[in-house]
Amino acid sequence: MNTSKLIDGKAAANHVMTLVKADVQRLKADGIEPALAVILVGQDPASQVYVRNKILRAEEAGIRSLEYPLSADTTQAQLLKLIAELNADDSINGILLQLPLPSHIEETIALQAIAPVKDVDGFHSENVGGLSQGRDVLTPCTPSGCMQLLEDACGDLSGKHAVVIGRSNIVGKPMAALLLKAHCSVTVLHSRSVNAKSLCRQADIVVAAVGRPRMIDASWLKIGAVVIDVGINRIEEDGRSRLVGDVDFESALPQVSAITPVPGGVGPMTIAFLMKNTVTAAVQQAHTQRSFLEAPCLSIS
Ligand code: GUN
Numbered sequence: 001m002n003t004s005k006l007i008d009g010k011a012a013a014n015h016v017m018t019l020v021k022a023d024v025q026r027l028k029a030d031g032i033e034p035a036l037a038v039i040l041v042g043q044d045p046a047s048q049v050y051v052r053n054k055i056l057r058a059e060e061a062g063i064r065s066l067e068y069p070l071s072a073d074t075t076q077a078q079l080l081k082l083i084a085e086l087n088a089d090d091s092i093n094g095i096l097l098q099l100p101l102p103s104h105i106e107e108t109i110a111l112q113a114i115a116p117v118k119d120v121d122g123f124h125s126e127n128v129g130g131l132s133q134g135r136d137v138l139t140p141c142t143p144s145g146c147m148q149l150l151e152d153a154c155g156d157l158s159g160k161h162a163v164v165i166g167r168s169n170i171v172g173k174p175m176a177a178l179l180l181k182a183h184c185s186v187t188v189l190h191s192r193s194v195n196a197k198s199l200c201r202q203a204d205i206v207v208a209a210v211g212r213p214r215m216i217d218a219s220w221l222k223i224g225a226v227v228i229d230v231g232i233n234r235i236e237e238d239g240r241s242r243l244v245g246d247v248d249f250e251s252a253l254p255q256v257s258a259i260t261p262v263p264g265g266v267g268p269m270t271i272a273f274l275m276k277n278t279v280t281a282a283v284q285q286a287h288t289q290r291s292f293l294e295a296p297c298l299s300i301s
Pocket of ligand 1: 141
């Protein structure tokens, strides 16, 4: 395999983590200990794995982490009460509510209950609106990680045609907003798009976030395109279980100039950017509480 085309998300995430760790040390020396609260409602196995990894990465970064595993029958009122307590606790800087939630809890109500300054997922409408206005707000972690990988691979993104496949609130929509902020021409494709393949074939940058295993093959891609594969799909193949992306990697590889593998591409960046957002939230809150002081200086902006 021609590995020179591979975008190494693990190495990029390790680099972000190195900067985050340095910032955490600096903040601690200044009397600020960043802290992240992670809430998981129910026992979805994939969510349990994600939450465990988030807690482990927080520890690695020196960020205090608090885990709130709630039973699947937790009521919406009980969840909102916990979120209100965490909002009011000055020692907590970030609150992450792992999705999906059980169906009896309204996702929008729960996400809107998180104080925007502690919304390290960037899912509150205050932060969503701020991003769409191009303001500097807490931004969803997976799209932020994708942007870093794209900037590392392409340099200046200005004027490039980017196609985002998928329009979820977690990835597709914020990804499109970030690409627009970086001065790309952006097309968002979705299940009702007409001529999706021919539109995608015009793209310099393709971000695939549809959740359909290997949907995007070489026939969707212009020669030399840069491809970011956000999909993490578990499939059974040749009698074993494996993870594949939304892109048919083997088919796409000869066609592209750079591509993220699955696993080892976007995944590690999501968690690294959660840590970065937690540090940013801690700094902003320290600013508000101690507005007479200079802003603590960060390694990453
Ligand atoms: N479930 C899948 N991805 C995410 C994410 O980025 N944040 C949260 N809170 N839940 C998720």
